[in-house]
Amino acid sequence: MRRDLRELLGPRPLVLAPMAGGPTGAALVAAVTEAGCLGLLPAGYRSATQLAADLEELRARRVSRFGVNLFVPQGPCPDRQALDAYLAALRPEAERLGVELGEPRHDDDDWEAKLALLLADPPPLVSFVFGCPPAEVVDAFHQAGCLVVVTVTRPDEAREAVAAGADGLCAQGLEAGGHRGGTRDDLDGQLPLLDLLGALREVTDLPLLAAGGLGSAAAVQRALRAGALACQCGTAFLLADEAGTADAHRQALQSGRFPATVLTRAFTGRFARGLANRLALAGRDAPGCYPEIHHATRPLRQAAAARGDLEVLHLWAGTAFPLAEARPAGEIVERLCPAG
Ligand SMILES: Cc1cc2nc3c(=O)[nH]c(=O)nc-3n(C[C@H](O)[C@H](O)[C@H](O)COP(=O)(O)O)c2cc1C
Structure with a gap:
């Protein structure tokens, strides 16, 4: 009932x-x-x-x-060219972390x-x-x-x-x-x-x-x-x-290292609010391709979490996080x- x-x-x-x-x-x-x-x-x-x-x-x-x-x-990525360009811009981060980007698949x-x-x-x-x-x-x-x-x-x-x-x-x-x-x-x-x-x-x-x-x-x-x-x-x-x-997320929230939050598409291809780290800021205007970008950045985010690299992790947080x-x-x- x-x-x-x-x-x-x-x-x-x-x-x-x-x-x-x-x-x-x-x-x-x-x-x-x-x-x-x-x-x-x-x-x-x-x-x-x-x-x-x-x-x-x-x-x-x-x-x-x-x-x-x-x-x-969600519907499929509306701009494959913009998606390819964004993924190309992410490759140096992936190389630095020793991983390949994931397949930008839709599901x-x-x-x-x-x-x-x-x-x-x-x-x-x-x-x-x-x-x-x-x-x-x-x-x-x-x-x-x-x-x-x-x-x-x-x-x-x-x-x-x-x-x-x-x-x-x-x-x-x-x-x-x-x-x-x-x-x-x-x-x-x-x-x-x-x-x-x-x-x-x-x-x-x-x-x-x-x-x-x-x-x-x-x-x-x-x-x-x-x-x-x-x-x-x-x-x-x-x-x-x-x-x-995750431990890295807890640490980032409490560290005082990231004083502000930002709305960004960098990690998933959909706007989300998180702590304003390097990738959140650099990729804030990434194309609106969700979940393609979510799948593509997953290995990057996993490698960053394993290394405790807080600059390329999605650290979701609302404005009242302090x-x-x-x-x-x-x-x-x-x-x-x-x-x-
Ligand atoms: C880490 C995290 C994950 C979230 N995942 C979801 C989700 O799976 N589904 C959903 O409807 N909202 C999700 N939200 C948004 C919340 O439903 C809610 O709108 C938001 O937490 C409210 O703002 P606040 O974080 O400032 O309290 C998530 C928020 C955070 C912080």
């Missing part, structure tokens, strides 16, 4: 962001659920088989209040298989990023009893999600760490969180999960006062004891959203 998004939230209006690539795993989802929040498990970069194992682990940890987050597939992140898995064994909620799923997909999840949340960064994307039948929207402000989550991969019309919440209220009364730069209780309260039902925080949990964040703390997740929840 499909519930209202309000009923699915725990006693605290806080949602753990799905952070693909390691940071959010079953242990972190279980810890925030225990602390009275809703946790979103990322399905991105996981095969359907890996996702099934993650869901099994959540069950073994007796987590029943959770959601699963899926990447909506759909195992979309159909993951849909089939989740429709056969539905979680309470599915959330989508990188665009709005077709209305048939939203309908199928509704039939299966799931709530559907779509990530939006602009009012036109919100209209699309409303038309597709979404039950709620994740409103991702410009401050957010990680990839921009909307349909279009450009920076036109992208708004800071509080402005975005105001603009979305003009087009829909669906419940909103506010995301982006929320690193303190005061920031969380501001977003709630601006009309959000709950706040979706990612970066604040990157250093949590239970997070699967407030992130290395503590148990339950304590981070209490700091962001004190009980009572």
Whole structure:
């Protein structure tokens, strides 16, 4: 039976962001659920088989209040020539690290298989990023009893999600760490969180999960006062004891070596916010070829991580990263959203 998004939230209006690539795993989802929040498990970069194992682990940890987050597939690279030129510019970095670039292949992140898995064994909620799923997909999840949340960064994307039948929207402000989550991969019309919440209220009364730069209780309260039902925080949990964040990423966040963040396409071919290291800055205007650039740079990023080379690693972080703390997740929840 499909519930209202309000009923699915725990006693605290806080949602753990799905952070693909390691940071959010079953242990972190279980810890925030225990602390009275809703946790979103990322399905991105996981095969359907890996996702099934993650869901099994959540069950073994007796987590029943959770959601699963899926990447909506992207169209093919719009400019092969620009892609080839960008990859040629990356080769000296690859040579320096003694690796070959990966094949710039296109894929759909195992979309159909993951849909089939989740429709056969539905979680309470599915959330989508990188665009709005077709209305048939939203309908199928509704039939299966799931709530559907779509990530939006602009009012036109919100209209699309409303038309597709979404039950709620994740409103991702410009401050957010990680990839921009909307349909279009450009920076036109992208708004800071509080402005975005105001603009979305003009087009829909669906419940909103506010995301982006929320690193303190005061920031969380501001977003709630601006009309959000709950706040979706990612970066604040990157250093949590239970997070699967890579050591190099943890070190970079705490080192003070990178004082700023930047929106860059350098690592994946889609705009994402991360610490402003050398490659993030040099490749910020790389062509919009996702996931081709993600696959091509993977060996480079793996070699850099193994060597502790922080200049060519994707170090996703929102603007509030200096407030992130290395503590148990339950304590981070209490700091962001004190009980009572
Ligand atoms: C390391 C990292 C990975 C992320 N991966 C995903 C993801 O897989 N799916 C998704 O919808 N959002 C992802 N995001 C974005 C979050 O959902 C959210 O918008 C963002 O964390 C909010 O901003 P904040 O990081 O400043 O709290 C990621 C963010 C970070 C920092």
